[in-house]
Amino acid sequence: MHISLAGKTALVTGSTSGIGRGIAKGLAEAGARVILNGRSQSSLDAAAETLRQEVAGAQIIAVAADVGTAEGCESLVDAVGSVDILVNNAGIFALQDFFEIPDSEWQRFFEVNVMSGIRLARALTPGMIERNWGRVVFISSESALNIPDEMIHYGFTKTANLAVSRGLAKRLRGTKVTVNAVLPGPTLTEGVEELIASIAREQGRSEDEVKAGFVPEHRPSSILQRLASVEEVANMVVYVCSPQASATTGAALRVDGGTVDTIA
Known part of the structure; x- marks a missing residue:
């Protein structure tokens, strides 16, 4: 299956690092014009330059805006105008x-993890409906279903x-705009690497040891029994954003x- 997003414009929030950056790279590789977003212009510029080096001919735009605020979402919408693909990836977590x-903290998590996606979808999906094509993806988490007792506020936002x-x-039924959620499991992002390093220091263990035992210790129900790579999660998102995923909507897709x- 060859996925082509040539001619499409995609906005990925929180895309200077981690899963967001992986998604941006995957969409660029599929030919989409990708708008990176983050709060720091310097981090955005660095991420954009790296992606241009990694993906030949990549069309990358960097727009700084804090989507954890209503004002930041508004400024981002004003800057991008319209998009064909919206990936609501921006999010925070903490133990x-x-x-x-x-x-x-409850309010901060809600604003960043939930309201950012609501505000951007409310502003950008009407244009998708008018153009008769669009993809909206919310990056949730397995923590939406398997609420972690060490970060209940995070799990709550991912369920939202x-x-x-x-x-x-359901609101967009009958249109050619699909809306889906993707639920990553434990993934080896920069944030998780920092967490592993912190645990290693606190427990006097090596980082390799903590990394190898992270999933068995913290998510023992995992069948994979290892951390997923950012690319493995991004692959699912790129597919959901593709023309080939036209019959997939209203779904919660687990990675x-x-x-x-559960088998459901």
């Missing part, structure tokens, strides 16, 4: 005990992503290595 999470994506797909113990 924190439920009894130590203040209201402000599923509700919004399913509801929006979780079998962590969620």
Whole structure:
């Protein structure tokens, strides 16, 4: 199967590193014009230059905006105008005990992980409907279904992503705009690498040892029994954004290595 997104414009939020950057690279490799987004212009410029070096002929635009605020979302929409593909990837996570999470953190997680996608989808999908083609993807997590007790506020926002994506797909019934959620499992991003390094320091273990034991220890239900690569997650997103995925909408597509113990 050859996926071509030539002539399409894709916006990937939170795309200077991690899964977002992997998605941006995959979409660029498929021929899409890709708009990178993050809060730091210097980080965006560096990511854009790296992608241009990695993907021959890549069309990359970098737009700085804090999508964790209504003002940031508005400025991003003003800058991009219209897109064919929206990947709501921007997100934050942190290990924190439920009894130590203040209201402000619940609100911050909600604004970044949930409201950013809502605001951008509300602004950008009408244009997709008018042009009779579009793809909207919310990057959720296996934590949406398998709520981690060490970061309940994160799991809560990822469950909200599923509700919004399913509801929006139903709202767009009969159009040629699909809306789906992708649920990665434990993935070896820069953030997870930092977490592994922190655990290794705290426990006096090597990083390789912590990495090898991370999934068996923290997600024992995993069938894969290892961290997924960023590319493995990005591959699913690129497919969902493709013309070939035209009959897939309202779905929660797992790239979780079998962590969620269900066949549905």
